[in-house]
Structure formats: structure tokens, C-alpha cells
Amino acid sequence: xxxxxxxxxxxxxxxxxxxxxxxxxxxxxxxxxxxxxxxxxxxxxxxxxxxxxxxxxxxxxxxxxxxxxxxxxxxxxxxxxxxxxxxxxxxxxxxxxxxxxxxxxxxxxxxxxxxxxxxxxxxxxxxxxxxxxxxxxxxxxxxxxxxxxxxxxxxxxxxxxxxxxxxxxxxxxxxxxxxxxxxxxxxxxxxxxxxxxxxxxxxxxxxxxxxxxxxxxxxxxxxxxxxxxxxxxxxxxxxxxxxxxxxxxxxxxxxxxxxxxxxxxxxxxxxxxxxxxxxxxxxxxxxxxxxxxxxxxxxxxxxxxxxxxxxxxxxxxxxxxxxxxxxxxxxxxxxxxxxxxxxxxxxxxxxxxxxxxxxxxxxxxxxxxxxxxxxxxxxxxxxxxxxxxxxxxxxxxxxxxxxxxxxxxxxxxxxxxxxxxxxxxxxxxxxxxxxxxxxxxxxxxxxxxxxxxxxxxxxxxxxxxxxxxxxxxxxxxxxxxxxxxxxxxxxxxxxxxxxxxxxxxxxxxxxxxxxxxxxxxxxxxxxxxxxxxxxxxxxxxxxxxxxxxxxxxxxxxxxxxxxxxxxxxxxxxxxxxxxxxxxxxxxxxxxxxxxxxxxxxxxxxxxxxxxxxxxxxxxxxxxxxxxxxxxxxxxxxxxxxxxxxxxxxxxxxxxxxxxxxxxxxxxxxxxxxxxxxxxxxxxxxxxxxxxxxxxxxxxxxxxxxxxxxxxxxxxxxxxxxxxxxxxxxxxxxxxxxxxxxxxxxxxxxxxxxxxxxxxxxxxxxxxxxxxxxxxxxxx
DNA sequence: TATATAGTGTTTTTT
DNA sequence: ACACTATATA
Numbered sequence: 161x162x163x164x165x166x167x168x169x170x171x172x173x174x175x176x177x178x179x180x181x182x183x184x185x186x187x188x189x190x191x192x193x194x195x196x197x198x199x200x201x202x203x204x205x206x207x208x209x210x211x212x213x214x215x216x217x218x219x220x221x222x223x224x225x226x227x228x229x230x231x232x233x234x235x236x237x238x239x240x241x242x243x244x245x246x247x248x249x250x251x252x253x254x255x256x257x258x259x260x261x262x263x264x265x266x267x268x269x270x271x272x273x274x275x276x277x278x279x280x281x282x283x284x285x286x287x288x289x290x291x292x293x294x295x296x297x298x299x300x301x302x303x304x305x306x307x308x309x310x311x312x313x314x315x316x317x318x319x320x321x322x323x324x325x326x327x328x329x330x331x332x333x334x335x336x337x338x339x340x341x342x343x344x345x346x347x348x349x350x351x352x353x354x355x356x357x358x359x360x361x362x363x364x365x366x367x368x369x370x371x372x373x374x375x376x377x378x379x380x381x382x383x384x385x386x387x388x389x390x391x392x393x394x395x396x397x398x399x400x401x402x403x404x405x406x407x408x409x410x411x412x413x414x415x416x417x418x419x420x421x422x423x424x425x426x427x428x429x430x431x432x433x434x435x436x437x438x439x440x441x442x443x444x445x446x447x448x449x450x451x452x453x454x455x456x457x458x459x460x461x462x463x464x465x466x467x468x469x470x471x472x473x474x475x476x477x478x479x480x481x482x483x484x485x486x487x488x489x490x491x492x493x494x495x496x497x498x499x500x501x502x503x504x505x506x507x508x509x510x511x512x513x514x515x516x517x518x519x520x521x522x523x524x525x526x527x528x529x530x531x532x533x534x535x536x537x538x539x540x541x542x543x544x545x546x547x548x549x550x551x552x553x554x555x556x557x558x559x560x561x562x563x564x565x566x567x568x569x570x571x572x573x574x575x576x577x578x579x580x581x582x583x584x585x586x587x588x589x590x591x592x593x594x595x596x597x598x599x600x601x602x603x604x605x606x607x608x609x610x611x612x613x614x615x616x617x618x619x620x621x622x623x624x625x626x627x628x629x630x631x632x633x634x635x636x637x638x639x640x641x642x643x644x645x646x647x648x649x650x651x652x653x654x655x656x657x658x659x660x661x662x663x664x665x666x667x668x669x670x671x672x673x674x675x676x677x678x679x680x681x682x683x684x685x686x687x688x689x690x691x692x693x694x695x696x697x698x699x700x701x702x703x704x705x706x707x708x709x710x711x712x713x714x715x716x717x718x719x720x721x722x723x724x725x726x727x728x729x730x731x732x733x734x735x736x737x738x739x740x741x742x743x744x745x746x747x748x749x750x751x752x753x754x755x756x757x758x759x760x761x762x763x764x765x766x767x768x769x770x771x772x773x774x775x776x777x778x779x780x781x782x783x784x785x786x787x788x789x790x791x792x793x794x795x796x797x798x799x800x801x802x803x804x805x806x807x808x809x810x811x812x813x814x815x816x817x818x819x820x821x822x823x824x825x826x827x828x829x830x831x832x833x834x835x836x837x838x839x840x841x842x843x844x845x846x847x848x849x850x851x852x853x854x855x856x857x858x859x860x861x862x863x864x865x866x867x868x869x870x871x872x873x874x875x876x877x878x879x880x881x882x883x884x885x886x887x888x889x890x891x892x893x894x895x896x897x898x899x900x901x902x903x904x905x906x907x908x909x910x911x912x913x914x915x916x917x918x919x920x921x922x923x924x925x926x927x928x929x930x931x932x933x934x935x936x937x938x939x
Numbered sequence: 940t941a942t943a944t945a946g947t948g949t950t951t952t953t954t
Numbered sequence: 955a956c957a958c959t960a961t962a963t964a
Contacts, residue, residue, distance in 0.1 A: 223953045251954045275954080294960090350954050385953075418952065518950050523955085540952080581940065707954060729951045751950055767951080790949065791955040 161208040161237070166201065170194075177405075177438045178202045179209075184398070184432035185405040186383075186425070190469045191454070191773035192445030192735065195407055196226075199381055200233040202405065203247075206377055207238060214242040218375040218397070220250055222382045224706055226733070227252070230381075246375070250390055251705050254353040258360070259701075261367050265360050270562045270697055272347045273704035277551070278567040279303060279349045285566070286337035289593070297334065306335045310351040311387050311419030313358075324904075324920075344598065345566040354389040361396050372397055383408030383428075387419035400432055410464050414729060414767050416759070426465065443469040443773075445735050447476025450775050453809055457801060458769040461762045469773075479779040481802065481810040486786040486793075487521075487743075491528035493782060493813070494740050498534055498723060501738070509535055513724040513736040515771050517749035517764075520789055521742055522725050529723065539726035545707060549667040552652055553674055554703060557643070560629055561700055564598040573622060576655050580622065584615040600626075625650065633693050640678040642692035647671055677703070728771045739775035741768075744783040745796035768801045781810070886936040889917055894939040902939060 167175055174194055177187045178201045189195035203219060206212040221227045231247045246253060251273075259269050274282065283299045283306070309319055309331075316336035323329045342348060348356060361368040378398050380386070383406035386394070398404035406428060413422040429435050443451055451469045458464070484490040494514060501507040514525055522538060529536045544550060552575050555568035563569075574580045591609050592599045602609060603623050606616050629646055636642035647653050656668040681699050689695050724736065743749050750764035772779060783798045889895060893905045903921035917936075 221953090226953080249954060273954090276952085353954080382953080415952075417950080520949080520955095577940090579940085705954065727951060730953085732953085749950095753950065763951095788955080 161204060163209060166205065170197070170201065171442055173438050173440050173442070174198050174201075177440070178205050180405070180436055180438070182403050183401060184403075184428070184435035186428045186432075186435055186437045187405065187407040187440065188425075188437065188465055188467060189407055189409055189440040190443060190467045191409065191412060191770070192443040193440035193469070194442075194444055195381075195409075195440065196230070196233070198440070199379060199407055200230055200237060203230070203234050203379060204237040207234075207242075212377055214245045216374060216376040217246065217379065218253065218377070219245075219247040219379040220253060220381065220394075221247075222249060222385055224249055224252070226381060249705065250393075251350060251353050254357045254393075255701055255705065257357050257371070258348075258353065259697075261360055261364070262356070264364050264367060265356060266343070267348070267356070268346045268562070268564075270346065272345070272558050272562045272565045272568065273353065273701065274342070274347050274349045274567065275545075275704065275707060277546070278347075281567045281570070282341050282345075282347075282349075283334070283338055285341055285570075285589075286334050289337050289341075290333055292330070292334065297330065302331070302334050305331050306338060307351065307419070309335055310355060310389070313355065313388055313392065341566065344564065346562050346564045347567070351389070354387075354393055358389055358393050358396065361393075368396060372399070372402075377403045378405065380404070380406045381408070384410050384413035384422055384425045385415050385420045386424045388421055388424075391421065391424040395431065401434075404432070409467075411458050411461070411467065411766055412732065412770050414732065414763060414770060416763055422463070426463070439465075439467055441467050441469055443471045445776055446471065446773060447473060447777055449475045449478055449809065450772060450777075450779050453479055453779070453805055454769055454772045456806065456809070457765060457772065457804060460804065461765055463762065477778050478811040479781060479805075479809060480813050481805075482780065482782040482813045483798065484782055484784045486784050487524040487788060488528070490742060490782045490784050491525045494525060494742065494780070495528045495532045495534055497740075497780065498738075499532060507737065508721040509723050510721040511737040512740070513726065513731065513734070513738070513774065514740045514742055515726060515728050515731050515774065516741070516743045517728060517751060517767065518743070519727060521748065524788070525725060525742060529725075534723060535720060536723040536725055539724060540730045543707060544670070544673075545703065547667070547670055549652065549656065549671050550674060553643075553647065553671060554700075556629070556646055556650060556652070557696075557700060557703075559600070559626060560633060561697055563600040563626075566599055569599055572650075576651050578621060579618050580615060584612065584619070587611050588619075633696065634691070636692040639682055639692045639695055639699055640675055642696075643675060643678050647675075728767050731774050732770055735774055735776055737776045738778045738780070739771070740780040740782065741771045742782050743787070744781055744799035744802050745787060746799050747796055748787065748789070749799055750801065765801065781805075886938055889936065895919065895936040896939050 163179060166178060170178060171194075174197065177185065177198045180202075187195070187198060189198065199219070203217060206217060207214055219227075219230060221230060227248050231242070231245065234247075235241060246256075248256070255273070258267065258271070262269060262271060280299055280303055283303045284294065287294055287297055287299065287302070309316075314322075316332050316339060319335060320329065320332035323332055342352065361371070375397055378394065380394055385408070394404065394406075406425070408425050410422055410425050413420060413425070416422065429437060446454070446469075448471055451471055455468050459466075459468075482490065482493050484493060498509070498512050501512075502509060514522075516522060516525075519540075526536065526538065545554070552572060555571040558565050558568040559572065570585060573585060588599050588602050591602045591611065595602070602612075603619050606612050606619050606623070612619060629649060632645045632649065633642055636645065653668045653671045656664040656671070658664075678699065681702060682695075685695065724731075724734075726734075728741075741749075746752075749768070750761060754760040754764045781802060783802055784796060786793055786795055788794075886895065889905050889908060891905055891908060894902065895905060896902050903919040905917055906920050907918035919936075
């Protein structure tokens with residue numbers, strides 16, 4: 161590969177980013193600006209022109225898919241294999257480090273990785289240990305709280321030390337017990353994988369030094385999505401002046417609810433003084449009209465580096481905005497447009513995507529697509545590994561690899577049913593706790609524990625089953641054969657096969673499908689192997705970390721052309737010729753939970769920006785006057801994001817049946833998104849609900865032409881009650897919020913859009929609210 | 940221990 | 955609307 165060749169393939173900024181020399185480099189890559197191209201070419205350039213061995217480059221992505229694509233593209237650029245690489249997700253790379261060096265922080269190399277549901281089970285166990293009522297401390301909420309602590313890298317001890325209230329102390333205790341259970345089960349959750357590597361490095365300078373010298377170059381993709389721990393990890397490895405190249409787009413940061421911290425990318429230059437910053441603003445995906453809408457939307461956010469996408473291609477078609485009466489009309493409009501274009505022969509179903517903020521919006525659209533015989537696929541439904549029957553099978557495998565794995569043991573101890581009930585399990589757990597040994601050790605030596613005498617036979621049966629499977633593992637020549645034996649010997653598929661229901665058949669089929677997962681894994685191995693046992697741990701790790709949809713199987717024809725239905729979050733990184741953004745109503749998108757503070761409203765706007773920039777040549781936006789959500793039909797107003805788009809950029813498609821005659825404002829009003837917080841409450845559905853039948857009846861659908869409803873934001877909303885809300889507060893003050901409950905003000909700061917108050921709520925954690933809108937009451 | 944019933948809570952979810 | 959879960963009951 162010659163540098164001259166790169167010049168002809170890449171634009172000026174891309175070229176500069178790819179060939180930049182040593183030291184920190186920040187690439188701000190706008191949507192569709194060739195980010196992946198830069199990453200892959202930079203990797204190839206380092207290898208081919210600067211003679212860096214691939215093994216000395218750490219390339220981190222967020223998804224397995226991205227890692228796989230990156231690797232393949234590099235190989236095709238270089239035209240040769242790379243050998244052993246460090247191209248992987250944060251979790252895959254950390255897993256690899258921990259399998260090797262985890263013993264330095266007290267983990268056995270066969271540790272199990274817990275996903276969401278096992279983690280939740282562990283929280284339940286922790287609550288039980290602490291005698292806490294699940295009603296009072298919902299496991300999901302507790303897990304979320306623990307997640308927040310982990311996001312901010314706090315240990316249970318840190319939480320306890322800083323605990324100001326009783327509930328915070330309870331949180332700390334649950335967190336501590338949760339960690340204790342994980343540790344004694346030789347398990348980690350996803351967050352722990354990152355945190356533990358940070359811990360490993362912090363406590364073992366020699367190990368850190370080893371990896372620092374190993375990774376001569378570090379590339380990180382989607383940097384705007386890193387959380388604090390990941391940021392810390394990268395900085396430990398790269399140092400202040402290391403050869404760290406991060407690529408990302410602050411305008412596409414949409415995962416803050418999972419701990420992603422937009423500051424990591426925005427303050428890169430602060431952390432790495434003298435860093436080179438390159439902006440990629442030329443867009444190769446969308447038409448000019450689409451980019452104009454995207455640019456105009458995102459420029460309303462103030463906390464950003466500021467980029468403006470441009471294209472050398474023409475303006476293309478105008479975006480079409482449909483004001484529909486209800487979700488049925490919206491769905492029919494979408495289906496109709498798709499049908500029409502496919503019939504004309506200039507598009508196939510896979511050219512279309514329907515994007516929405518919340519999954520609940522998809523159901524209405526699915527119904528109509530099905531009725532009109534339009535093939536579609538829904539992204540991000542039930543994942544293969546999330547299915548009960550697969551989890552059961554995996555739990556068997558995990559117990560074999562790591563008998564200390566308590567959540568997995570509990571999962572399978574009575575699957576298939578063998579008469580071991582909750583009481584017995586609780587007793588085992590108590591005995592295990594008293595003796596400080598794993599539950600499986602108790603089962604191994606049932607004779608020693610009189611409490612368990614009654615279920616002795618049954619437990620012995622379970623123990624013998626596990627032991628027998630262990631022998632089979634040692635004897636099986638291949639992984640697939642072994643797993644087949646596990647299925648047969650345990651009989652987990654049998655009970656499904658016997659009940660002869662469609663669901664049972666599907667579950668049995670899924671279990672068989674798991675064998676294609678093992679086969680695929682075996683095919684992917686570079687070399688052959690001696691026995692199932694030799695690759696077993698590696699296989700389990702790939703199962704734990706491969707949570708995406710690639711191997712879901714089941715669905716008949718993967719190549720068939722279908723419309724894609726997906727949330728905007730899952731659509732990030734994808735592109736489609738024709739994109740529909742459905743459900744553009746205030747309270748749906750933006751979500752009504754985002755009205756509380758500016759930070760989340762900005763994130764909603766970034767989400768809208770991501771949605772718009774998925775479209776290549778045609779964008780459709782739709783909004784409903786009435787929508788049924790969670791079983792209730794309510795009136796809604798058009799999304800503020802719709803109303804923020806200048807009128808001249810939209811072509812209206814109005815059936816005349818919508819209750820609002822939507823007219824976007826002519827001139828751009830920067831304050832609009834915040835000026836009408838008072839009117840965000842959905843309208844009460846006093847008007848006749850939309851017709852239940854799929855064809856809206858023309859009688860009930862008479863449009864309302866009352867000017868007040870045409871421009872609802874000009875209605876002066878009377879105060880909800882006589883209650884007075886605080887207009888100024890000070891640090892330390894106790895306040896009450898209608899949703900978050902009571903809390904203490906920890907910070908007050910003036911911003912151009914109002915007064916930002918930071919409040920630590922007793923039960924809801926820390927929130928930043930805009931005082932003017934937060935409706936706080938004094939206590 | 941298995942099944943019926945009432946009650947609940949629903950933003951987004953790369954690993 | 956709907957799915958999941960805690961509880962009551964046989």
C-alpha cells in the first residue's frame with residue numbers, strides 16, 4: 161500500500177487522519193463521513209507503511225459486528241491475514257486480559273460472565289440474604305442503582321462512606337452483597353470486566369507496563385459512547401501523550417442512560433494537550449435536503465464541538481411530513497408508500513426502514529405490514545441467548561466450567577423438573593453460606609448436612625448428572641458432540657417435544673439450533689483441536705459476549721428482501737435509501753421523560769439527528785394526533801423536533817383527517833424547544849377515539865380547525881393547581897419533586913436557558929433539572 | 940408443587 | 955394491550 165494510493169482513495173481530512181503520526185489524535189467523524197474507512201485504513205497504514213505488527217495495535221469497538229467488519233475490511237485492504245490481533249470490543253479485550261491475569265486480583269481463569277438476567281437474579285439473591293423485601297426494593301431498580309455506582313467507578317465502600325440517608329446505606333449494602341456473591345461465584349457482570357481490568361492495572365504496575373508496551377498504538381471507535389471506566393482504562397494504557405486515536409461523533413452520543421459520558425470525547429483535548437483534532441464533515445450518504453434538516457436540528461444543541469455536514473451531491477427529494485389522524489393511518493401511509501415504490505420497480509423492500517423512539521410504536525406498523533403482505537423484520541426483539549430454553553442449556557455448560565456459578569446452578573437445579581423445590585435450594589444456600597463454600601460443594605457432600613436429608617436422593621441424582629456430564633466433556637472429541645450429549649442426557653429438549661404445542665416445538669427447535677452455534681464456532685477456529693474440553697472455556701466466553709443478533713437462526717430466509725423496523729438506538733451505524741421516522745409526537749419522541757432537564761432533551765435531539773442521518777435519498781416523517789400506547793388512546797401534539805424544521809424543508813402530506821393542521825413556523829426560532837414546556841402534557845382524549853377498524857371512518861375523523869389547536873403552543877396553560885413552585889433555591893435546601901420524591905440541592909448554576917439545579921434525591925439518585933420547569937416544592 | 944388469578948409496569952439497551 | 959410476576963388455592 162502506497163501513501164500515494166491513499167491520497168486518491170481518501171479525502172483530505174480522511175487522509176490526514178489515516179496517516180497522522182504519533183501522539184493523541186481525535187477524529188470527529190460526522191454521520192456518514194467515512195468513519196469506518198478511516199479506522200480501517202489507519203490500521204492498515206500502520207501495519208503496511210509503518211511496519212507496526214498487528215499484535216501491537218489495540219483496536220476497540222463497541223459491538224462484535226463492528227469488530228468483525230473492521231477485521232475483514234483490514235484484511236481485504238492488506239490482502240493478507242493479520243495473525244493474532246487485538247481487534248475486539250472493550251469486553252472481549254478485557255476478557256482476554258482477565259483470563260490471563262485475573263488471578264492477580266483473585267479470579268479463577270474460568271470465571272463466568274453474567275449478562276442482564278443473571279445479574280438480576282444475583283440482585284434477588286442479595287436481597288434475600290439481607291432480608292430485604294423485593295416490593296420495597298425492586299430488583300430492577302436496585303440493579304440500575306448498582307449500575308450507576310459502577311458507571312461512576314464507586315465501590316460499595318465508597319458508596320457507604322458517602323451515604324447520607326438510610327436508603328443510600330441500604331443501596332451500599334445490596335451493592336456489597338451483590339459483589340460478594342459474584343466474587344464467591346467466580347463471576348463478573350459486564351461492568352466488572354472493565355472495572356476489574358482497571359483494578360488489575362492499578363494494583364499491578366508490572367502488568368500495566370506490559371500492556372502499555374504491548375499496545376504501541378490504540379484505536380477506539382465510537383468514543384462518544386465510552387463510560388467513565390472505559391475512558392479510564394484507555395487513558396491508563398495510552399497515557400497523556402500515547403499513540404491514542406479516538407474516533408467518534410459527539411452529536412451521536414445517545415447512550416448516556418447506560419453511563420456513556422459525552423465529556424469523554426468533548427474534553428479529549430484537555431486530557432491530551434496538544435492532541436491533533438480532525439473533523440470529518442463531508443457526508444457520502446445523504447442528499448443535501450436531508451443534511452440540511454439534520455444540521456438545522458443539531459445546531460440547537462449547545463454542548464457540542466460543532467460540525468456542519470455537507471455533500472457534493474445534489475439536494476435530492478424533499479422530506480415528506482405526514483400528519484396522520486392516528487397510528488393506523490400512519491401505518492397505512494408508511495405501508496402504502498413502500499408498496500407504491502416497490503410496485504414501480506425502483507426499490508426493493510430492504511431499501512426501507514421504519515425507525516421509532518420506543519418499541520411500542522412498532523406494533524401498529526407491524527399489523528398493517530402483515531395485512532398488506534409486506535415482508536419485514538424487527539430488529540432487537542427477543543434475542544436468541546435470552547430465550548429460556550437456551551439460557552437453561554447455557555447454564556448447564558457454565559456449571560460444568562465453573563461449579564461455583566450460583567445463578568446458573570439455581571437455574572438448572574430443577575430443570576427438567578426433578579422435585580427440588582425452593583425450600584431445598586434455600587437450605588443449600590444457607591448451608592453454603594454458613595460453611596463459606598459454594599452451593600455445589602454442599603450438594604457434592606449432601607451426607608454431611610442433615611437439613612438436606614429429605615431431598616437427599618433427588619440432590620444426589622442432580623449431582624450424579626453433573627458429574628456424568630463432566631466425564632462426557634472429557635471424553636467428547638468435538639464440542640458439538642458434547643453439547644448434543646448434554647441435551648440428550650439432561651433431557652431439556654424432551655419436555656418441550658412432548659407437549660406438542662407450537663411454542664414447545666419452537667423451543668425444542670431453538671435447542672437444536674444451538675448446535676449450529678457450536679458448529680459455527682468450531683468452523684471459526686484457526687486450527688483443529690484435541691477435545692471438547694480444550695475449547696470449551698473459549699466457547700463459553702464467545703457465548704457470553706456475543707449477545708447480538710447474528711446467530712439467531714430460526715427465521716427462514718435470511719436473504720429475502722424485507723423492510724427493517726427498529727428503534728433509533730439500534731439503527732445507529734446503519735443506512736437505508738428510504739427512512740420513515742414514525743411517532744413524532746411530543747411525549748413519544750421526544751420521550752416525555754426527557755422534559756425534565758436539558759441534558760436529556762439534548763440527547764433526544766441527538767437521537768433525532770441520528771434518525772435523520774440514516775436516510776440516503778428519501779426521508780419521511782410522521783406524526784399522529786391520536787395514538788394508542790400501552791392500551792390507552794391519547795391525543796398528542798406534533799413533536800417539537802418536527803416543528804423545529806423550517807417549513808420550506810418539508811413537503812406536507814396531509815390527509816385532512818388529522819386533528820392538527822400542522823404548519824411549521826416560517827422562521828427559525830431557537831428558543832422554541834424550551835419555550836413550551838408547559839404544553840407538553842398530552843391532550844386528554846376527549847374527542848372521539850379513532851375508529852377501531854383499520855379503515856378510519858370518515859365520520860369520526862372530521863378535522864378540528866379551531867385555531868387554538870392549530871397552534872397549541874399559544875394556548876396559555878393555566879397553572880395545574882394553586883400550589884406554588886420554587887423559583888429560587890440554594891445549596892443544601894431540601895425539596896420535593898412530583899416524580900423523584902424528596903432530595904437535597906447540591907448545586908445551583910445559572911445557564912442561558914434558566915437555572916440548572918443539581919439535586920440528589922433520596923431514592924432516585926442525582927438529577928440535573930431546570931428550576932423553571934422542575935416544579936419543585938419546598939419542604 | 941402446579942396452576943389460576945390478580946396486580947404491575949412498561950424509553951432507549953452496543954457488551 | 956400485553957407480558958411478566960407475586961399470591962392464593964387446590
